[in-house]
Amino acid sequence: MxxxxxxxxxxxxxxxxxxxxxxxxxxxxxxxxxxxxxxxxxxxxxxxxxxxxxxxxxxxxxxxxxxxxxxxxxxxxxxxxxxxxxxxxxxxxxxxxxxxxxxxxxxxxxxxxxxxxxxxxxxxxxxxxxxxxxxxxxxxxxxxxxxxxxxxxxxxxxxxxxxxxxxxxxxxxxxxxxxxxxxxxxxxxxxxxxxxxxxxxxxxxxxxxxxxxxxxxxxxxxxxxDRPATPFVANFMGATVEIPVTMRAGRIEAAGIDATRLERRVLPDGPATLFLRPDDITPIADTQGCWTIETVASTGATLRIALKDGAGNRVETVLPRRAPEAAGLTPGTRTHLRPEAGSVFPGPRPATTPAPAAQAPAKENIR
Ligand SMILES: Nc1ncnc2c1ncn2[C@@H]1O[C@H](COP(=O)(O)OP(=O)(O)O)[C@@H](O)[C@H]1O
Ligand SMILES: [Mg+2]
The missing domain is CATH 3.40.50.300 (P-loop containing nucleotide triphosphate hydrolases)
Incomplete structure (x- = not known):
């Protein structure tokens, strides 16, 4: 039928x-x-x-x-x-x-x-x-x-x-x-x-x-x-970190973000929002970076690292504890963030979506 x-x-x-x-x-x-x-x-x-x-x-x-x-x-x-x-x-x-x-x-x-x-x-x-x-x-x-x-x-x-x-x-x-x-x-x-x-x-x-x-x-x-069609799907699939970015000639730009591992996108120039899964973000130690590590928690296999930038935005990242990048990441370390994969949608983050600082309850809402 x-x-x-x-x-x-x-x-x-x-x-x-x-x-x-x-x-x-x-x-x-x-x-x-x-x-x-x-x-x-x-x-x-x-x-x-x-x-x-x-x-x-x-x-x-x-x-x-x-x-x-x-x-x-x-x-x-x-x-x-x-x-x-x-x-x-x-x-x-x-x-x-x-x-x-x-x-x-x-x-x-x-x-x-x-x-x-x-x-x-x-x-x-x-x-x-x-x-x-x-x-x-x-x-x-x-x-x-x-x-x-x-x-x-x-x-x-x-x-x-x-x-x-x-x-x-x-x-x-x-x-x-x-x-x-x-x-x-x-x-x-x-x-x-x-x-x-x-x-x-x-x-x-x-x-x-x-x-x-x-x-x-x-x-x-x-x-x-890999290709969520909408911000809702990206979020539902676990991309709970939302970072405001600027699109320029198909490239994603934002202070403190190394977007070189992300593909070029066919999107108009201007404000956009990058959606990332916590385990697709690698913090890279960088004395000039604008993200500071607040806490590092180990589950044995992975490290859960919370970071904050100067504007008060917070993100959480997860990486394998034995990854070479994990060495030396301790509270107080300054870093930039390198997304390994992510989705980007045009426009600023919708006003209804909570800022990254309030991300945890937002995720529960949609489950
Ligand atoms: N008989 C009903 N009368 C009033 N509201 C209803 C009724 N059935 C479902 N709803 C509402 O419709 C929405 C969708 O419900 P539902 O189809 O059960 O969703 P799901 O199965 O995805 O959880 C909910 O907000 C629910 O409260
Ligand atoms: Mg149901």
Missing amino acids: TITITGMRKRFGPTEVLRGIDLTVEKGELVALLGPSGSGKTTLLKIIAGLDWPDMGGLDVDGVNWLNLPAQDRRIGFVFQHYALFPHMKVRDNIAFGLTVRPRSQRPGRGVIAARVDELLHLLQIAHLGDRYPAQLSGGQRQRVALGRALAIEPTVLLLDEPFGALDAAIRRDLRNWLREVHGATGSTSIFVTHDQEEAFELADRVVIMGQGQIEQIGSADQIH
């Missing part, structure tokens, strides 16, 4: 939750929707599932206008973060549920249902758990059963809303690999929602970055990492 979303808008009271979404998900594709909490991911999934309706825009699936199609006719498989399995039903009955509640005329025979459940138990690697009750399962096993229940109806589209969000990191990683395999085996068109970058990039070939009801960028991990 190919899903085509066009010009989709949705507001709840004064809040515009979707502000014009255009997205096509190809047949058999696994797309991840990645964005901070409140960016409208769940709202978009609910509209696709038929649990909510947009104010404007189109939802076309293989040429059919789904906005005119009731939820039960869309055949959606939906897995939520906290998927309530029926506690009084065995695993196999939970998985069979969507088939057994069909009207008699559409319901497969008992033997067919049993065979389908066996097949899924095998695919989900929980064949030995078929006769257990949900309370006798771990969190990871329960999410496998939830996925089995979603897959049993042979969904046209599989929607997963932070399905591993409640599980711990090691189990999430396991389930991620396993989900890729299951997706490959079933070939379903799937949309996976997460606010976890690593999860999105590992799972999906294409990642859709959402921020405040809008798609900010669509691309692969490398594209989004």
